[in-house]
Amino acid sequence: MKEFDYVILGGGCAGLSLAYELDINNKIKNKKLAIVEIRDEYKRDKTWSFWKVNNHNFDDCIIKTWNNFSINSKSGSHKVLNRDYPYQTIDSGLFYNKILNKIRQNKNIEFFKNINQLNLNNSIIFNSIPAKENYEGKIWQHFKGIEIETSKNIFDDKIFNLMDFDCDQRDNVHFFYTLPFTKNKALIETTWLSKMDNKSLKDYDAQLEKYIEETLKIKNYKINYQEEGAIPLFYPIYQIEKNKINIGSAGGMTRLSTGYTFLNIQDHSKYIVNNIEKIQSSKPYHIGKKYEFLDNVFLNVLKKYPDKMPEIFLNMFKAPSKTIIKFLSNKSNIFEDIGIILKMPKWIFIKNIF
Ligand SMILES: Cc1cc2nc3c(=O)[nH]c(=O)nc-3n(C[C@H](O)[C@H](O)[C@H](O)COP(=O)(O)OP(=O)(O)OC[C@H]3O[C@@H](n4cnc5c(N)ncnc54)[C@H](O)[C@@H]3O)c2cc1C
Numbered sequence: 179m180k181e182f183d184y185v186i187l188g189g190g191c192a193g194l195s196l197a198y199e200l201d202i203n204n205k206i207k208n209k210k211l212a213i214v215e216i217r218d219e220y221k222r223d224k225t226w227s228f229w230k231v232n233n234h235n236f237d238d239c240i241i242k243t244w245n246n247f248s249i250n251s252k253s254g255s256h257k258v259l260n261r262d263y264p265y266q267t268i269d270s271g272l273f274y275n276k277i278l279n280k281i282r283q284n285k286n287i288e289f290f291k292n293i294n295q296l297n298l299n300n301s302i303i304f305n306s307i308p309a310k311e312n313y314e315g316k317i318w319q320h321f322k323g324i325e326i327e328t329s330k331n332i333f334d335d336k337i338f339n340l341m342d343f344d345c346d347q348r349d350n351v352h353f354f355y356t357l358p359f360t361k362n363k364a365l366i367e368t369t370w371l372s373k374m375d376n377k378s379l380k381d382y383d384a385q386l387e388k389y390i391e392e393t394l395k396i397k398n399y400k401i402n403y404q405e406e407g408a409i410p411l412f413y414p415i416y417q418i419e420k421n422k423i424n425i426g427s428a429g430g431m432t433r434l435s436t437g438y439t440f441l442n443i444q445d446h447s448k449y450i451v452n453n454i455e456k457i458q459s460s461k462p463y464h465i466g467k468k469y470e471f472l473d474n475v476f477l478n479v480l481k482k483y484p485d486k487m488p489e490i491f492l493n494m495f496k497a498p499s500k501t502i503i504k505f506l507s508n509k510s511n512i513f514e515d516i517g518i519i520l521k522m523p524k525w526i527f528i529k530n531i532f
């Protein structure tokens with residue numbers, strides 16, 4: 179069986195981001211890296227969006243960038259004007275191609291389908307394979323998105339809609355998310371924050387059809403692409419192993435209140451590469467204990483009072499745009515945190531700290 183200095187388990191967003199970061203920083207020149215990935219082919223399967231609060235390596239994989247966005251609730255629409263941090267959307271197909279074209283030129287990097295093909299005894303392992311655990315009762319962000327194209331110009335592509343709560347809530351939290359890439363092309367997603375035991379929320383196609391026809395008033399369109407997924411809004415539990423570091427969603431890079439993960443993965447990859455020579459004794463990377471605490475309180479409120487969430491989100495976005503974006507991207511200072519906390523219904527949040 180083959181031995182490698184580094185083994186990446188799962189060649190998805192986190193695994194490939196780390197491999198790329200190691201390669202471009204010449205860290206695989208005199209070392210060997212194996213990537214264990216189960217999939218047969220790479221193609222666009224996700225659309226990653228985020229506020230660009232930090233630099234990353236994938237500006238050339240961007241579909242579209244916006245400044246301003248809106249939040250809709252039954253009581254109206256709120257426009258957020260933002261000049262500080264552009265919101266970017268990345269095409270995962272372009273991302274996979276860019277990385278694979280680069281790392282396949284490095285003879286010290288090899289791909290495998292199965293972990294049993296490797297001897298892992300002397301390797302440092304970076305794991306992004308999700309843990310199998312009991313997910314009952316836990317909250318997920320689950321969704322389906324379709325990219326539609328219309329024959330006429332319909333969308334205002336200068337502004338995207340982050341959350342439209344003016345829809346059927348079914349005693350959970352539900353919103354639509356619309357990213358207009360051009361005047362006649364947009365990704366529209368139906369998104370739920372709920373437990374996964376409730377299969378009745380998964381009639382995604384009917385939800386999308388109704389929203390597009392009745393709310394967006396679009397009758398004729400074709401579907402160019404679709405994606406479906408579920409992001410755990412809880413941290414997975416893993417046994418601590420001396421030579422194993424978890425990365426990606428498995429490594430706690432998801433922001434629990436929002437599901438945003440992509441940019442945290444990029445920051446984590448940079449941290450690992452900067453410390454690669456002493457990574458086993460380096461402090462584990464964390465997106466911030468304060469965010470873990472605040473997000474858990476937020477999710478407790480969400481579980482108990484789903485009906486209050488649209489107004490809570492709307493109020494949160496009435497804070498200055500720079501403050502809310504930094505908070506949601508885990509880059510806020512204590513004054514900005516207080517600014518956001520003051521926008522929350524205090525008594526409900528205090529009751530749900532414990
Ligand atoms: C459809 C979708 C859209 C998303 N959109 C956003 C967004 O807009 N913004 C954002 O910040 N986050 C988003 N996320 C959340 C997060 O950024 C992604 O889930 C991201 O892909 C997480 O990266 P990862 O490497 O942890 O997991 P993945 O990218 O899923 O990588 C895990 C890899 O492990 C492989 N694998 C699984 N089991 C095995 C096995 N037994 N052996 C070998 N390989 C295995 C899988 O094939 C996969 O390639 C989205 C998630 C989904 C599902």
